[in-house]
Amino acid sequence: METNIYTDRNLSKYLRWVFIIAWVMQVAVWMLYQNGGRAPGQLLMAVMMYAPLVAVLISGVKLKGMGWKPKLKGNIGLLLFSWFAPSILTLLGAALYFAIFTGHLDLTGESIMASLGDAGTAAMEQLKAQGITYSKYILLTSIGASIYAPFLNMFAAIGEEAGWRGYMYPVLKEKYGRKKGVIIGGIIWGIWHWPLIGFIGYEYGSEYFGFPITGMLMFLIFTVPLGIMCDWVYEKSGCIWLPAILHGSINAAATIPIAVCRADIGTYRLLGPVPNGLIAGLPIIIVSILLLHKNYSSENVQNDLQ
Numbered sequence: 001m002e003t004n005i006y007t008d009r010n011l012s013k014y015l016r017w018v019f020i021i022a023w024v025m026q027v028a029v030w031m032l033y034q035n036g037g038r039a040p041g042q043l044l045m046a047v048m049m050y051a052p053l054v055a056v057l058i059s060g061v062k063l064k065g066m067g068w069k070p071k072l073k074g075n076i077g078l079l080l081f082s083w084f085a086p087s088i089l090t091l092l093g094a095a096l097y098f099a100i101f102t103g104h105l106d107l108t109g110e111s112i113m114a115s116l117g118d119a120g121t122a123a124m125e126q127l128k129a130q131g132i133t134y135s136k137y138i139l140l141t142s143i144g145a146s147i148y149a150p151f152l153n154m155f156a157a158i159g160e161e162a163g164w165r166g167y168m169y170p171v172l173k174e175k176y177g178r179k180k181g182v183i184i185g186g187i188i189w190g191i192w193h194w195p196l197i198g199f200i201g202y203e204y205g206s207e208y209f210g211f212p213i214t215g216m217l218m219f220l221i222f223t224v225p226l227g228i229m230c231d232w233v234y235e236k237s238g239c240i241w242l243p244a245i246l247h248g249s250i251n252a253a254a255t256i257p258i259a260v261c262r263a264d265i266g267t268y269r270l271l272g273p274v275p276n277g278l279i280a281g282l283p284i285i286i287v288s289i290l291l292l293h294k295n296y297s298s299e300n301v302q303n304d305l306q
Contacts, residue, residue, distance in 0.1 A: 010059050010060060010061055010171075011059075011168070011171050011172075011175075013058070013059040013060070014055050014056060014058075014059040014061065014163070014167065014168065015055075015168075015188070017054070017055040017058045017059065018051055018052050018055035018163060018192065019192065021048075021051040021054060021055060022048055022051040022192055023195050025044055025045075025047070025048045025051065026048070026195040026196050026199065027195065027199070028044060029041040029044050029045055029048075029196065029199070029200065030195070030196075030199035030200055032044065033199070033200045041200070045196070046156055049156045049157065049159040049160050050156075050159030050160075051159070051160075051163070052159060052160050052161075052162060052163020052164055052167075052168075053158070053159045053160075053162040053163050054159075055163055056162060056163050056166070056167050059167075061167055063162065063166075066162060066166040066167070066240045067166075067234070067237070067238045067239040067240045067241075068240060068241075069239070070239060070241055071237060071238060071239040075236075075237045075239065075242065078233055078236055078237045078242055079237075079242060079245070081233065081246075082150070082233050082242045082243070082245040082246035082249065083150050083245055083246075083249055084146065084249070085229075085246070085249075085287075086150075086246060086249040086250035086252075086253045086275075087142075087145065087146040087249060087252075087253040089275065089283040089284050089287065090250070090253040090254060090256070090257065090274070090275050090280075090283075091253075092283040093257075093272065093273070093274075093275050093277075093279070093280035093281055093282060093283045093284070094256070094257035094272065094273045094274070094280055096272075096279060096280065096282060096283075097257070097271065097272030097273040097277065097279050097280040098261075098273060100279065101265075101268060101271075101272075103262075104261050104262050104265055104268065104273065105260060105261065105262075106260060106261060106262050107134065107135050107138070107260055108134055109124065109134035109137075109138075109259070109260075111261075111262040111263045111264065112258070112259060112260075112261070112262075112263050114263070115263035115264075138256065138259060138260055141255075141256065141259070142256050144252075145252040145253050145255065145256055146249075146252075146253070149248065149249070149252035150245050150246075150248045150249035150252060151245070151248070152248070153247070153248025153249070153251050153252055154241065154244045154245045154247075154248040155244075155248075156248070157243075157244040157245075157247035157248040157251065158240065158241065158244040160244075160247065161230065161234075161240055161243045161244040161247055162240060164185065164189055164227070164230070165227075165230050165231050165234045165240065165243045166234070166240050168185055168188070169181065169182060169185045169227070169231050169234075172184050172185045173185075178296040178297070179292060179296045179297075182224075182227060182228050182231050182292070182296060183224055185227055185231070186220070186223045186224030186225070186226070186227035186228065187220055187223070187224060189223045189227055190216075190219045190220040190222070190223035190224070191216075191220070193219060193223075194212075194216050194219075197212050197215045197216050197219060198212040198216070201215075203215065203219060203274075203276055204218065204219075204269045204270060204276075205266075205269055207264075207266045207267075207269075208266055208267040208268075208269055208270055209267045209270075214270060215270065218270050218276070218277070218278065219276060221278065221281065221285070222275065222276035222281055222284075224288070225281070225284050225285045225287075225288030225289075226247075226250060226275075226284060226288070228288040228291055228292055228296075229246060229284065229287065229288055229291065230243035230246050230247060231243070232291045232295055233246055235295075250275065253275075254274040254275060254276070257272070257273035257274050257280065258273065258274050260273075261273045
């Protein structure tokens with residue numbers, strides 16, 4: 001498979017534009033949230049996922065060679081891993097978290113819905129009108145998050161994956177070596193989200209110790225391992241759509257544990273129950289360490305991207 005040729009100039013230009021575009025959009029998200037525009041703000045965050053792809057184009061890097069043609073032959077195992085592993089690992093992490101903090105589990109939905117105010121009350125009334133219990137709603141949502149949401153989310157995640165795994169990660173691995181490259185890439189990916197964490201309490205809320213610095217640092221402990229998993233899938237498959245599926249799958253799966261957790265857990269949010277918490281993220285961290293040790297030693301080379 002054809003790969004893009006690395007140059008310092010391209011990388012510098014890419015990093016400059018990927019941060020300028022995204023951080024301007026994140027300021028706009030904050031302004032919308034400040035003025036009651038939560039829904040438009042969330043839509044803008046979804047659009048922001050295409051900032052890395054746009055930055056690649058601005059940098060003059062060719063998209064050809066990233067593996068846009070779907071490749072199922074020889075990749076069925078990787079496809080299944082990308083599709084279902086995030087849900088399984090998220091479930092294991094959430095189970096570990098709730099096993100430790102049993103009082104945080106709320107299968108009634110009363111706590112999370114109460115935190116949403118009138119919108120939460122209306123949602124609960126709608127479920128009752130349809131004869132659906134909150135537990136049944138969570139079950140149906142979980143099935144959807146595992147079965148079809150990874151495919152739907154893939155179309156948003158591809159904007160990030162083309163920039164991160166399609167361009168930046170291969171460049172960083174070439175420049176700094178395979179292990180350092182994926183670790184640096186994960187750090188950059190996490191920092192890219194930092195304004196949202198500070199402005200609107202993205203991922204962790206704002207009621208935790210050391211806000212927002214501890215949340216920003218904790219998010220790096222999530223993006224580095226997840227980046228390793230996405231990059232491994234990309235390297236092995238040679239198809240950019242597979243890490244996009246994995247990315248979309250984790251985004252879908254992560255919505256479930258928070259829906260069955262009390263809303264007032266404060267600092268504990270840095271620990272879970274979703275996989276960007278330290279305890280709930282342990283399954284992903286362990287898998288990424290195993291992948292890093294087995295596939296990213298200095299003598300290993302990219303299988304399908306050469």
